[in-house]
Amino acid sequence: MSQVPATPERCRLLLEQWRSQLQLSGREQSQLGGQLQALDHQLDRLQQRRLRVAVFGRVGVGKSSLLNALLGQAAFATDVAHGCTRHQEARAWDQPIAGLAQVELVDTPGIDEIAAAARARLAARVALSSDLVLLVLDGDLTSVEHDALSPLLASGKPLLLVLNRCDCWSEQQQTALIASIQRRLPAAARHLELIPVAAAPRQPELLADGRVRSVTQPPRVSPLRRALVDLLEQHGELLLALNALAGAERFHLALQRWRLGASRQAAQSLIGRFAAIKATGVAANPLVLLDLAGGLACDTALVLQLCQLYGLPMGGAGARQLLQRLSGHNALLGGAQLAIQLALGALRQLLLLGAPFTAGLSLASAAPVALAQAALAVHTTRLTGRLAAAELLRGAQRGGRPGALLRRLAQRDPQVRLWLGERSEPPANLQALLP
Missing domain, CATH: 3.40.50.300 (P-loop containing nucleotide triphosphate hydrolases)
Structure with missing residues (x-):
């Protein structure tokens, strides 16, 4: 051995x-x-x-x-x-x-x-x-x-x-x-x-x-x-x-x-493109479940693209874990978003189904509902991008492999823990780095 x-x-x-x-x-x-x-x-x-x-x-x-x-x-x-x-x-x-x-x-x-x-x-x-x-x-x-x-x-x-x-x-x-x-x-x-x-x-x-x-x-x-x-x-x-x-x-x-600071403008453009794609899909698609599935896929792709942009490549599993943390940080990406999307989607479907009985007049009311869904999609996508960037920065602050080994040594060895004492890094200005 x-x-x-x-x-x-x-x-x-x-x-x-x-x-x-x-x-x-x-x-x-x-x-x-x-x-x-x-x-x-x-x-x-x-x-x-x-x-x-x-x-x-x-x-x-x-x-x-x-x-x-x-x-x-x-x-x-x-x-x-x-x-x-x-x-x-x-x-x-x-x-x-x-x-x-x-x-x-x-x-x-x-x-x-x-x-x-x-x-x-x-x-x-x-x-x-x-x-x-x-x-x-x-x-x-x-x-x-x-x-x-x-x-x-x-x-x-x-x-x-x-x-x-x-x-x-x-x-x-x-x-x-x-x-x-x-x-x-x-x-x-x-x-x-x-x-x-x-x-x-x-x-x-x-x-x-x-x-x-x-x-x-x-x-x-x-x-x-x-x-x-x-x-x-x-x-x-x-x-x-x-x-x-x-x-x-x-x-x-x-x-x-x-990297986070240098990529801020590119991240803003990337988030804007994904927001437009998501908003277009939500506004054009009449099925709520497809809206939600497409939105999740869009957010996952956005997180992966942000990771690549910042030079922090992640696998699919890592992106899913990040999305789970993001939804925990903001209820809008969880139950609130689901409730709003279901309500708006159900209202739009009712208006569409009622079109034959109202000589098409209900379609005029369906358009603002679709726009409201699109606006919600834009908002949540931008929020996802900002929260993803914040999570990436917090992950970077943990120090990568050298920092992880340093923390493990401090946990396992009392002498190292005494030497390191109250070791800390100055906090980064998150707002200045976020897209």
């Missing part, structure tokens, strides 16, 4: 298959080229087992010093004036990690040097390009740090909380500080432990002339190093796979939203 691949390997194989089957038009490649390039970089890192760990935090909390302490060399610039890091910088960590070919440590700018909107964009970039984030604090949680946590948690990014400069407090003060930080954390992050470190501790030294100077001591980051090594050896490949799955899901959502 062949051995079932481990979860990271299954994720890698699925993503490779999904990427190879991704069909993009020239216009789509032009519009989404940057996002596709970022996704391909993530997939390359998964293939090559190159994991990225980023530090995140305010200016002056010691992010660069912390990374230098882990690296064992002054690779990242530090300055007493703070704010040395203006752009993301990465260095390879020479710490061997089982299962990984390379680990990169990434320094980022301070989050309190930039405006709130730019801060959110920085957090999104960090989350996108890193597999694990270290949020570095040097005191109680500030409002800036609390707000910056939100986009990281929403992205489902695994986090480690690091409390730097622990040499500045007594053991009792440190315990009280950690308790205060945990109370202030968002609910989705309160399960995280704080790891106390001292990246660049200093100690006063009395000189011979009576002056006191501050002397740098060896860094004390062993707890963080052990936590990182243990986490990455146990779950490093899985962290890479989760980030790649999340990146594939984001691209899938962006692609489907773009």
Whole structure:
């Protein structure tokens, strides 16, 4: 019996298959080229087992010093004036990690040097390009740090909380500080432990002339190093796979939203044609049951055509399920439509049957009834098209195969569920995309 691949390997194989089957038009490649390039970089890192760990935090909390302490060399610039890091910088960590070919440590700018909107964009970039984030604090949680946590948690990014400069407090003060930080954390992050470190501790030294100077001591980051090594050896490949799955899901959502928006005008024209066909058939046909059967066939064909237009091909069974959901969303496509059509159809048949007895005068009344049936057919067809487009968009928001696998992993693995936390995507503007 062949051995079932481990979860990271299954994720890698699925993503490779999904990427190879991704069909993009020239216009789509032009519009989404940057996002596709970022996704391909993530997939390359998964293939090559190159994991990225980023530090995140305010200016002056010691992010660069912390990374230098882990690296064992002054690779990242530090300055007493703070704010040395203006752009993301990465260095390879020479710490061997089982299962990984390379680990990169990434320094980022301070989050309190930039405006709130730019801060959110920085957090999104960090989350996108890193597999694990270290949020570095040097005191109680500030409002800036609390707000910056939100986009990281929403992205489902695994986090480690690091409390730097622990040499500045007594053991009792440190315990009280950690308790205060945990109370202030968002609910989705309160399960995280704080790891106390001292990246660049200093100690006063009395000189011979009576002056006191501050002397740098060896860094004390062993707890963080052990936590990182243990986490990455146990779950490093899985962290890479989760980030790649999340990146594939984001691209899938962006692609489907773009297709829905780009196809809006064509969908309007398509729905108009089907509405005209349905209205003509209803107005010309005297039998109610044939009206209903023809209307259902017309709506089914419309749904299939919309799926093809949006680049989301479906089989007949899928279209039937979609139509069932549509009828549940709007009673007009169910009992209300049936009742109205039966009533109008019966009235028209009576008027037609009464024509010989009224010297044809009842036919004049039958015409408005037929027009009313045609108007109802137009309305329900347009409603079917809009609801179908909305359902297709909601289906696209579920993320396709990468998103489905991500949700299954979260359901089955409590650790993955904790990492993903309150992961969510920003809601799409449905009204702007609907035909």
